[in-house]
Amino acid sequence: MVAILLGPPGVGKGTQGDRLVRALGWQKIATGDLLRAARREGTELGRKAQEYMEAGNLVPDELIVELVKEKLAALSPDTGVLFDGFPRTVPQAEALDAALPSVDRKVGVVILFDAPADVLHKRISGRRSSPDSGRVYNIYFDPPKVEGICDETGSALIHRDDDQPETVARRLEVYRKQTQPLVEYYDESQATLLRIDGDQEMSEVQGDLHAALAREAGIEVGEA
Numbered sequence: 001m002v003a004i005l006l007g008p009p010g011v012g013k014g015t016q017g018d019r020l021v022r023a024l025g026w027q028k029i030a031t032g033d034l035l036r037a038a039r040r041e042g043t044e045l046g047r048k049a050q051e052y053m054e055a056g057n058l059v060p061d062e063l064i065v066e067l068v069k070e071k072l073a074a075l076s077p078d079t080g081v082l083f084d085g086f087p088r089t090v091p092q093a094e095a096l097d098a099a100l101p102s103v104d105r106k107v108g109v110v111i112l113f114d115a116p117a118d119v120l121h122k123r124i125s126g127r128r129s130s131p132d133s134g135r136v137y138n139i140y141f142d143p144p145k146v147e148g149i150c151d152e153t154g155s156a157l158i159h160r161d162d163d164q165p166e167t168v169a170r171r172l173e174v175y176r177k178q179t180q181p182l183v184e185y186y187d188e189s190q191a192t193l194l195r196i197d198g199d200q201e202m203s204e205v206q207g208d209l210h211a212a213l214a215r216e217a218g219i220e221v222g223e224a
């Protein structure tokens, strides 16, 4: 099974995706996380991606498709895969459709989250991440026990450099222009498109997601 998380910046793709792969024992391929890791490690991909990410623009399709193909080739054959933040353009979706048969997979489910822009801005302004565990917090909705410190590792939490208000506005515009056309793309495909209201508490979003996966895709999610 291949599933895709679709939705604007800050809507909760990473939050829900982490919970889902934990509960299902699937693997997650999150292109944003992979690009941030490449930047931290100073690889060629990281250096190429930096200026696009800092400006809130998409990294060129060819770099992303190459990255995803590498990850697909390294997958263990029996696990489900959840893509978070990929595909983000129609050419990326077409490249994925072309690549999946070689690993004997196809896109089964596309999960679309949405929420109003003011909600997205507030969530993003409150987001803090742990640089080592990768755990994501929110100073308004899901704070750490000690302000600014990761509960799990004790390290100082960071604010992503593309989470500044002007960059967020650009990321939302890029989403509307370049990524939203994928809703129609997948609506017309063989995959099951699930529309989930992301403007609810995290547990309510999760409950709706699990119910929709069971009802419309036959995927039963147990507790993580």
Ligand code: AP5
Pocket (backbone or CB within 6 Å): 007, 008, 009, 010, 011, 012, 013, 014, 015, 016, 031, 032, 033, 035, 052, 053, 054, 056, 057, 058, 059, 060, 064, 084, 085, 086, 087, 088, 092, 123, 124, 126, 127, 128, 136, 137, 138, 139, 141, 142, 162, 171, 198, 199, 200, 201, 202, 203, 205
């Ligand atoms: P990426 O890392 O993919 O960022 P994004 O899509 O902009 O998504 P976010 O990570 O901002 O949000 P999310 O939906 O995961 O929300 P989260 O769960 O963290 O991409 C970053 C950049 O990399 C791109 O701009 C681009 O440059 C590049 N890139 C990546 N993939 C690419 C691709 N395929 N092609 C080209 N370029 C690519 O939640 C947000 C906050 O809200 C958190 O603090 C969380 O705790 C909180 N929260 C979550 N859910 C709720 C809730 N229900 N109620 C209250 N708070 C909540």
